[in-house]
Amino acid sequence: MKPVPPLAPPLDHQPSSAQIAALIALIGRDSFARDLAGVLADSFEFQSFHIFLYCKAQGPAALANHPDPPAHARGLQNYLAYTHVINPAYRAYQQGQASGVYMISDFFPKDSATIDQPDIDVHIEENELIGYRTPGWPKNMAEVILLIALPNGTALDFSFLTPLGSAQTTACRAMMTQLYPMLDAVLHRQFALNPASLEAADSPANQEDRFHDFGGDILTAREREVAQLILIGHSSQSISLNLGISLATVKTHRRNIYSKLQISSQVELFSLFLLHMK
Template identity: 40%
Template sequence: MIAAFSLDAARAIDRFDRSDSPYLLLDAINRIVPFKLAMSVVYRREAAPVYVADTFANRSGKRALELYIAGTYILNPVYNAYLNGLKAGIYRLRELAPDAYFTSDHYRHFKVQQQVDEELGYRTYGWPAGMEEVVVAVELPQDELAEISFYRLASLGGFSDADCEALRTIEPLIGAIYRRIWQHCRQDSKRDTHWASFDLLLGDFGKGKLSPRECDVAHLILKGHSGESISRNLGISVTTVKTHRQNLYAKLGLSTQQELFSLFLMSLQRQDEVSSRSSGAASIVPAR
């Protein structure tokens, strides 16, 4: 196992300037902690993530990654932890998620309800249903951060504490290899299209209808925060949070959190369509 890991890691270093180098790194990690699926992107402030690699085999998974990079990444706990200063390390997704993330509408819509409208392309959202996720975060130059996410079926036990500890043992080497690979990928990348921040997207979404405080509340609702968490984050009472929620629902003609989320998704979809028409681009996620 160690010998195979060392061989794949060495090949990843030797071929850092080749397109298969991220996959050689994934192969090396798989020798130590086997996984079913993996994907990696690099986050940048005020810009869309840069796709690096994935092992998703079907088209729906590829499309999910396309839409994730086009805009829905702003709901991801890893991305939001990055904006809040996430450091290099090994994390379970639950460690990074807001307090109500796993009961929120966007989690259920993306991760659990596999038969949602596939025309919108949100069937898998990059996190296939029934999977447990462990993240390797790699700090990069210029305030960028790489996410390498690994997935196993939760029904088969997911990732154990021993698995996470094994990843921690090799995490410094993973980071060193990834930074070398990224030096080449960043220079070679043509996908530097800037994307509006969540606040700007939300401003467009409720423009002319919501007050600044109502936008703040909607922002946190969409990210998966409970009323109590919104109260703590904004320094207002839970009663005031409820009042803002009722007001923004009324102004937008909504009655439930799911309707709020669906409306926001439609706004992202429209922006994705406009962006695709203007750029004439096909897929932003190349096949391996």
Template identity: 35%
Template sequence: MTAEFGNGAASAFSAHAARALDHCERAEAPQMLLDAIGSVVPYAFAMSVVYHRDGPPDHVVDTFTGRAAKQAMQLYLEGTYILNPVYNAYLAGLRAGVHRLRELAPDNYFSSDHYRQFKVRRQDDEELGYLTHGWPAGMEEVVIAIELPQGDLGEISLYRQASRGGFAETDCALLQAVEPLVGAVYRRIWQHRPRRARQGGRASPLDHLLEDFGKGKLSPRECEVAHMILKGHSGESIARNLGISITTVKTHRQNLYAKLGLATQQELFSLLIRSLQEKDALLPERR
């Protein structure tokens, strides 16, 4: 432990972490690990999922209470996870560590109205600009990312009310200090869960979410640009990430719009939604 902890917090964290490790094969182990984290950095609520490149995420644990919040968690697992910057950062190669959610979200994230078809609603005061229906509002989120075998990624997300200050830099520093041990315990817990967790999951027709979108109609570079637009990147961000000029980005965007018979970014989002629904990748909006 570092000097930043204090004896009480260090003892509580060690005790909870050891308990989770000793009982890593039990269903309660993930909650024990959350208890260990909460003894160092208290949170309003927390959740954890494991992301895969070949299907939807597995639910590990959450501290949500109430029917609406539990339903929101289910909606997330069924579809809205594909909009989450953590998931998209995972597909782009996110490594283990502590991350503020707003640091993972690309600029211009979720600026169009396509959110309505993903069982989410526009919420300008949210970090992402949207909220899954039923998800607790007004929260700031900090993520502990944990690298797992077979290319999977564990996410532990902690939430606090943004109006009460959210997470301070000292909180993030404490999480960074315990992150290696948290990751080690999480991996031990996950060793006892993958086969059981995946057997009950609904197989996803998506392969890396956008891999098939635009294939056969667009060039490889045009597909890259289309995928980044769909993930919320601005022209400047695309140019920066792909190492090309903004003029070249604009040319690729014009060409891919023409090839797909589109005129606007909103039409591009709508085309993605239709393709996902045709593959049964998203459930239709419940009325």
């Protein structure tokens, strides 16, 4: 997947020399991530965002948040604990996504499925871009994501939350497109000088094995693959293309999954999966 192509934003979306200087002044600090969040909030007036650290061997960590503490602290906690494993941006990182500026919708499967029933654990909501909402996460928000890969295989995800369909989303995307080259250079210089400042204070648990083990004592290896693709938003047609099997075979696997797990809907599959992850 290619990054969002550069836009042609109006002049007020271009960082000023003072803003660029504020970013450069952060290089080398032990408190780099927290101070960077302050610069992004104060100098660029971003209202709500997170700086996540992604690591192959561990779960994601929030290096900084704005505001801090965030208004949706419970949602953030739930995301870091378990729902990140089916989040499109996190899954894109796990699959080697290139650095760049993206909308969360850029990470969806080309032929993604919709989930059309309410649920009490993960909130299945058709108005949400990814089809569900982590419990405690704010409603109807777009996410502009700036993803920067670091030399050690980790990556930073700058996730900016804006009201869905708003002018703020367009402005944020335009500004991040302009800021991306500067932030990329600043972060790589910071990593070279003070790599410890871009590490998590705590080591969050790696949930990838638990994600792949879902249904392991009941489902076959192929059925687990199908279940995982369902959970991250693939339709039957998309599963067929990804696994190189017929649509009829996908439907058979889906029926077998539901039968073996004693469920009857995708919503129940989500709920059972989240119970497994907790």
